[in-house]
Amino acid sequence: SYVLTQPPSVSVAPGQTARITCGGNNIGSKSVHWYQQKPGQAPVLVVYDDSDRPSGIPERFSGSNSGNTATLTISRVEAGDEADYYCQVWDSSSDHPENYVFGTGTKVTVL
């Protein structure tokens, strides 16, 4: 089945830029979505289709996807951005697709 690999943690100072990677075989050919999950809360969609933002999500959140790596970028990081972030794709490429695949998750800590 398709595997998405994320770094376990990313630390960033307030006002700086956080970059969270999501690695997968030829992920650039897939549509990647990103979710933010704060402690004790349900996930929230922050980026869909590689780089689009749902309404209400700040422009500070952006995404890119190419080759074997997709990236979620959080600019001008705020304390409220501290959360777990998950990437997700729809996998229909293998004989036994897992369909929706989530990444391993990255904990973003604001220093």
Place this chain on the structure above:
Amino acid sequence: QVTLKESGPVLVKPTETLTLTCTVSGFSLSNARMGVSWIRQPPGKALEWLAHIFSNDEKSYSTSLKSRLTISKDTSKSQVVLTMTNMDPVDTATYYCARINNYYYYMDVWGKGTTVTVSS
């Protein structure tokens, strides 16, 4: 306003069958552009997709759990039901339902989740 709300037992015993209900509002389960998925998250672990159902009653299941899962919907009641058989302590998790966008296959609105503990 689109909302989804999960309901079901808080505690189940090993080998029992779990039945969870997702009640939706603000959209119709007959909407061709949308579906509903179930996702779970064991304590301290990552999200795991379980199953989805679309308006045309198309269903899909996680390969690893397919033999234990059944998803169904009652459009008139705006409900999606997931059953999982032969529960085990490793199935202890928070279970979420979420609305799916059929075109890009992302979950754009999530319920708050319901925590299920499997213990004798």
